[in-house]
Amino acid sequence: MTECVSAKMRDALPDLIHGTLDAGQVAVVEAHVASCTECAREIALLQAVIASAPRAPELDLNRIVTALPTPSGRGLLLHKGGGQPVGSRKPQTIWSRRPILRVAAAAAIVAAGGLSLVVGRDALNPERQVRPPVSSAPASAPAASAAATPTQVAVSAPANVAERVPATRAVASTGLSLVGGEVQDLSDEHLAALLKEMDHLDPIPAAEPEAITPVIGETDSSGMLQ
């Protein structure tokens, strides 16, 4: 077999097969192939390579089109949804793999926020102040505090503030209520109990939160739910 000296012709063989040559070029290359054994064999080889290529699967074009971004007409692209390329997707975290955890975390955040709101509101409402008994009243405590019952301490607040804030109450699972006043007002015993309770709090719920069933109950004289 003689080596074809026309590199240009050999270069054009794949283009001849794929029909990307114009009519004039096709005539020139075909004339060369007719007289060149090596190029004729190479054409056969190229066709065999194409024939041996693995078949591509059938595509669902509608599915592809549906995933495309939507043109806005102003150059702004809006995704229809589900259109983020795999290659650009961020690595999946436990949060993205388990959506329930996100729901649980969100519920915990909302619960914590609601509790702090309740605590904050009660702090401004002298009618609802419930404070654990203190072993010794601080020197700076107002005289009204000393006269109050051990479990109910009134904190002086402007009357207009008390009117603006609705009465709320906070109920802790251990019976401790952190309302109003200063931290230093708490006894060491209650501080330790509070810290112990906080230690048991889990920032991330381990399971899906249970459905909350509202319970309407009686209240005692201090306004606490029975």
Added chain:
Amino acid sequence: MNPGSRESAEETDLALIARWKAGDSRAATELVGRHADSLARFATSAGEREEIEELVQDTFVRAFSSLDAFRGESSLRTWLFTIERRLMLDRRRAEKRQRSMVPIEEAEGATEYDALDGMVAQETAIRVRRAVEALSPMQREVFTMRVEQGLSYKDIAVILDTSEGAARVHYHNAMCAVKEYLND
């Protein structure tokens, strides 16, 4: 080459892109219909066997999401191949494994062919495919792009981020290697 026909095709692609940017979503359907099969074949030739439709879809999504970056310096098809190839590389890196070409199952079809010429054709196809698989990764990419996809050296150079001269050399080395394999 026929630059005239290719240029007119590019103009049509560009016109479709302009229509899509103007808010005509049907233009996207036409573009997908025009290039999706080529992308699937390209991925298959590159050794991908799984989730090819997802790969093609991701290619289009990424392309349509960044059409403003498409300057028309290459054809849309070449640009799509470039995106798809990068996605394939990303996928392989993510999987941390070298996806080898799936070996042809010799039993597949061979025993089902009663006609002798059918068996010969099957065995020939197997030998040719093995010759292609024996190429170096770069040679195989260039060779399959040139032979199976019919891409020009210029397009191959763009996709592989190399020069036309280098693509040409890789192709001819690959062709020599394939011939040598088949002659052994």
